Amino acid sequence: MNLSTLIKQYFNALNGEVTIDVFDEHNIYNVYQHVVGVLTQYMDIEVTVLQAMSYCFYEMLDNVLIHSGKDLGTVLTQYDTSNHILSFLIADDGMGVQASLKENEKYRDITESEALKMCIQDTITDGQGMGFGLYSALRLAQKAGLLYEVRSGNHTMQVKDDVITTKESELWQGTIVYMQLRTDVEIDPAEVVAFRTNVAEQYNEAFLNDNELEELW
Numbered sequence: 442m443n444l445s446t447l448i449k450q451y452f453n454a455l456n457g458e459v460t461i462d463v464f465d466e467h468n469i470y471n472v473y474q475h476v477v478g479v480l481t482q483y484m485d486i487e488v489t490v491l492q493a494m495s496y497c498f499y500e501m502l503d504n505v506l507i508h509s510g511k512d513l514g515t516v517l518t519q520y521d522t523s524n525h526i527l528s529f530l531i532a533d534d535g536m537g538v539q540a541s542l543k544e545n546e547k548y549r550d551i552t553e554s555e556a557l558k559m560c561i562q563d564t565i566t567d568g569q570g571m572g573f574g575l576y577s578a579l580r581l582a583q584k585a586g587l588l589y590e591v592r593s594g595n596h597t598m599q600v601k602d603d604v605i606t607t608k609e610s611e612l613w614q615g616t617i618v619y620m621q622l623r624t625d626v627e628i629d630p631a632e633v634v635a636f637r638t639n640v641a642e643q644y645n646e647a648f649l650n651d652n653e654l655e656e657l658w
Contacts, residue, residue, distance in 0.1 A: 447530065448517065458525070460515055460517070460541055462475065477491065477644075478492075479658070480518075483522065483624075485522065485525065486525075486624040487627050489629065489641070490527075490628060491644060492587070492630040493630035494622060496633070496638070496644070501531050503640075504531075508567050509535025509616060510535045511534060511615070516530065518530075527621070528621045528622075530615045531614055534615040535616065537594050537616055539551065539594060543572065552609045557591055557596055560591060560598075561600075565605065572638075575618070578618070579600060580634070582620065584626075585622050588620065592610060593617070597611055
């Protein structure tokens, strides 16, 4: 995996250091806690964005281990404090979205472009998992996102200004999920997860101490 190419393609337009973490089934939660824990130290990041982002972020990490056919994934993170933009990218070199969905008999005949459009819909899955991770990320992008991309094979699905497009792109063997989020807007994290779980409470318990919880109220 050529990380320098990924950094050049996805992170050069903004300011801020790019951090790189590699995760597997043994350290996925530690990587998740590290990345989100660092972000909690930036007092200018709206907490409701972090509450929603933390849920989507873990789901996207987990997707790599469940659906890619690979044991490892890589996550790149950048926070541009001057522009209040959080960017993160999760990449693997696995089977890709189309091949993964084709493991479900219902999707045996889909094209690569169709697979990318479908993977961000609710309950679309290869038969493993609930098919909610990339869909909840779409809902996050609609609330606070500047850019949301899923790239796999020779195609990229992009959500920008609430418009979804799919286009041909340079080959990537595996899957890349990339998001840019505004961190200076207040959102309802419950709406991001379609009110299916209490993401605000989960985030608060994991990352805020008692004094910080009191300040929220």
